[in-house]
Amino acid sequence: xxxxxxxxxxxxxxxxxxxxxxxxxxxxxxxxxxxxxxxxxxxxxxxxxxxxxxxxxxxxxxxxxxxxxxxxxxxxxxxxxxxxxxxxxxxxxxxxxxxxxxxxxxxxxxxxxxxxxxxxxxxxxxxxxxxxxxxxxxxxxxxxxxxxxxxxxxxxxxxxxxxxxxxxxxxxxxxxxxxxxxxxxxxxxxxxxxxxxxxxxxxxxxxxxxxxxxxxxxxxxxxxxxxxxxxxxxxxxxxxxxxxxxxxxxxxxxxxxxxxxxxxxxxxxxxxxxxxxxxxxxxxxxxxxxxxxxxxxxxxxxxxxxxxxxxxxxxxxxxxxxxxxxxxxxxxxxxxxxxxxxxxxxxxxxxxxxxxxxxxxxxxxxxxxxxxxxxxxxxxxxxxxxxxxxxxxxxxxxxxxxxxxxxxxxxxxxxxxxxxxxxxxxxxxxxxxxxxxxxxxxxxxxxxxxxxxxxxxxxxxxxxxxxxxxxxxxxxxxxxxxxxxxxxxxxxxxxxxxxxxxxxxx
Numbered sequence: 472x473x474x475x476x477x478x479x480x481x482x483x484x485x486x487x488x489x490x491x492x493x494x495x496x497x498x499x500x501x502x503x504x505x506x507x508x509x510x511x512x513x514x515x516x517x518x519x520x521x522x523x524x525x526x527x528x529x530x531x532x533x534x535x536x537x538x539x540x541x542x543x544x545x546x547x548x549x550x551x552x553x554x555x556x557x558x559x560x561x562x563x564x565x566x567x568x569x570x571x572x573x574x575x576x577x578x579x580x581x582x583x584x585x586x587x588x589x590x591x592x593x594x595x596x597x598x599x600x601x602x603x604x605x606x607x608x609x610x611x612x613x614x615x616x617x618x619x620x621x622x623x624x625x626x627x628x629x630x631x632x633x634x635x636x637x638x639x640x641x642x643x644x645x646x647x648x649x650x651x652x653x654x655x656x657x658x659x660x661x662x663x664x665x666x667x668x669x670x671x672x673x674x675x676x677x678x679x680x681x682x683x684x685x686x687x688x689x690x691x692x693x694x695x696x697x698x699x700x701x702x703x704x705x706x707x708x709x710x711x712x713x714x715x716x717x718x719x720x721x722x723x724x725x726x727x728x729x730x731x732x733x734x735x736x737x738x739x740x741x742x743x744x745x746x747x748x749x750x751x752x753x754x755x756x757x758x759x760x761x762x763x764x765x766x767x768x769x770x771x772x773x774x775x776x777x778x779x780x781x782x783x784x785x786x787x788x789x790x791x792x793x794x795x796x797x798x799x800x801x802x803x804x805x806x807x808x809x810x811x812x813x814x815x816x817x818x819x820x821x822x823x824x825x826x827x828x829x830x831x832x833x834x835x836x837x838x839x840x841x842x843x844x845x846x847x848x849x850x851x852x853x854x855x856x857x858x859x860x861x862x863x864x865x866x867x868x869x870x871x872x873x874x875x876x877x878x879x880x881x882x883x884x885x886x887x888x889x890x891x892x893x894x895x896x897x898x899x900x901x902x903x904x905x906x907x908x909x910x911x912x913x914x915x916x917x918x919x920x921x922x923x924x925x926x927x928x929x930x931x932x933x934x935x936x937x938x939x940x941x942x943x944x945x946x947x948x949x950x951x952x953x954x955x956x957x958x959x960x961x962x963x964x965x966x967x968x969x970x971x972x973x974x975x976x977x
Contacts, residue, residue, distance in 0.1 A: 498575030505578040509588035520571040524560045531560070531640040534592070535631045537647045538640075540600035547587040552577055561641050598627055608648070609655060616658035620665060622673045629654055629674070656724050663731040667739055679713050685742070686714045686777045690749045690769050690788075694781040696741070699752060703737055706730045714778050753785070756792040768795045800857045807861060808847055811870045817844040818913040825902040826879050827916035830886035831872045839863050848913075887915060891929035904928060 495503075506523050507514055510530045517523040531538050539557060542550045552574060559570040578584050590596075605614050605626065617623045633639075633650045642650070657675040664678045665671060668685055672678040693711045697704050709727040712719050719727075731738065741748060750757065750765050757765050771791040776784050805815070814820040817828045832840040843860040846852045852860075872878045884892050888901060895901055906912070908920055915921040948956065961968040 496572070496575075497579060498572045500575070501578040502571045502575035505574065505585050505588070508585035509592060511589070511592075520559065520567040521563065523571065524562075524567055527556055528560045528640050530592070532637075534594055534597045535634070536594075536597040536601050536627070537634055537642070537644075538592070538597065539644045539647065540604045541591055541596055543600040543603035544596050545591060547583075547591070549581075549584060549587045549591055552581075552584060552588060553591065557643075561643075601627060601630060609652065613651070613654050613658065616655065616662060620658055620661045620673055621671065622658065622661070625674060626654070629657070653721055653724075656721070656728050659728045660724065660731065663728065663735070667731070667735070667742060679716075682710060682713050683716075686710060687774045689745060689777040690772055691745070691752050691776060692779050692781050692784040693777050695752050695784065696748075698781075699748070700737065700741060703730075703734055703741065706734060706738055711778065753788045753792075756785075756789045760792070760795075764795065764799075768792050771795065797854055797857070800854060800861070801852070804847070804857050804861050804864070807864050811864065812873060816847040818848045818911060820873070821913035821915075822911065824879060825899075825906065825912055826883045827886070827913055828873070829913075829916045830882040831879060832869060836863075836867060836869065840867070840869065887921070887925060889925075891925060894929045894932040895925070901925060901928060 502520075503517055503523065506512060506517060506527065510527055512523075512526045512530070517526055538553060541553060545553075555570060555574050555577075559567060559574070562570055605611065613626065614623070617626045622629070630651055633653060634647070639647075639650075661672055661675060661678045664682065668681050670681045672681050693707050693714075697707050700707070705726060709719065709723060709730075712723075746766070746769070749769055750762075757768070760768065768788070768791045771794065772787055776787070779787075808814070808816065812820050814823060821828045828844065829837070829841065839859075840863065842856070843863040846856045846860045872882065880898055883898055883902075887905075888895060888898070904924060905915055905921055908918075908924060910918050910920055945953065961971060
């Protein structure tokens with residue numbers, strides 16, 4: 472019925488196919504029967520050797536491992552027939568038909584063949600066969616390498632990955648063995664890399680990950696390392712591919728393993744002395760810097776320097792070194808200020824001692840002090856400004872005033888209170904009032920709000936009895952003294968003089 476349905480189906484549709492009824496020989500019938508039973512193919516689903524080959528190919532692929540390894544576990548002498556199936560899937564047309572007839576002839580003679588062949592064709596037997604094969608293949612090196620890198624449990628899955636490509640079942644045994652030999656290279660790279668990097672990777676992918684992690688923090692470009700270590704060029708080129716996650720061909724992996732083994736000492740020296748090599752490569756940018764300074768510069772660099780162009784790395788190292796030197800000067804400046812004053816900057820000193828620090832500066836140092844304070848108060852400054860500030864801090868006599876409370880109070884009284892000092896002698900009261908303004912103590916020196924507030928305090932005191940003292944003093948003067956005093960005031964106070972001039976006009 473199935474065959475009839477197939478034949479009718481060939482005539483239905485836009486493109487009918489010619490279909491013929493062919494009488495099968497005994498060998499052909501035996502072949503199809505054996506194929507269906509041994510490989511677990513649905514009955515009557517194969518009407519030609521080509522169809523049978525396609526179905527067998529799918530079954531072979533499903534086993535996961537090359538079926539030729541079943542020769543190692545063939546207890547019933549049926550592998551020769553399995554080999555014919557291997558040949559069958561590689562042939563087409565008449566050649567495939569001839570191979571099918573050969574298999575059919577054997578099936579007619581060996582009546583137990585379907586049972587024994589079906590029993591042999593299992594995933595478990597493939598795994599047993601591959602393990603047995605590996606004990607002698609290449610002297611058992613794959614298994615011994617797997618033990619060394621802790622990958623004994625992964626060998627079969629690694630081989631399965633090698634044969635995961637669509638047409639691997641068409642490979643002959645020699646081709647299959649060549650594929651398996653790739654594990655010698657892969658596992659060898661893992662072993663050598665584990666020793667070099669002092670890690671415990673168990674696969675090539677894990678090893679590449681370890682290399683990428685190490686190279687990420689390499690402060691020198693691959694290009695610069697190639698120049699410095701010409702004997703390691705091939706290794707470095709492959710490491711760059713690994714770092715960039717580019718494709719690496721099998722032959723390139725073989726070369727990589729060979730180079731790792733040949734230049735083990737040199738590559739180990741590079742890995743273990745990366746800081747020294749970093750210093751040597753970029754020495755033109757490290758004048759006057761100590762080893763610890765250079766380490767600081769290196770820590771300022773971004774990761775991924777290994778994959779950058781040489782010129783890009785040079786620029787980044789130069790920039791980092793210049794920034795470090797600037798920060799070093801900046802640190803020196805702030806440390807010097809803190810050592811002298813115990814505060815972070817002039818603004819903080821003014822707030823702590825409730826005195827604008829500029830009041831304490833002498834007239835001849837005022838301009839330099841103002842610039843130095845501006846530099847200390849902001850987060851960014853040029854090298855020239857920082858150096859000028861350091862020079863000022865090292866030479867000024869200002870700190871003698873700042874460390875003397877009486878001098879600071881006298882400076883506050885002179886600059887902030889001024890002529891009102893007889894009316895408002897309580898300096899702390901003035902400071903309390905000024906602190907209630909939304910003005911930093913550092914700004915009181917020039918801020919109009921601060922000056923106005925001091926004047927208001929003085930006016931309040933003057934209007935609350937301060938004027939009586941002046942009147943009392945006037946009352947005690949005789950006419951000559953009073954006239955002389957008034958003349959002096961008129962000469963010194965234009966406002967008073969104008970008021971006297973205009974008083975007679977009213």
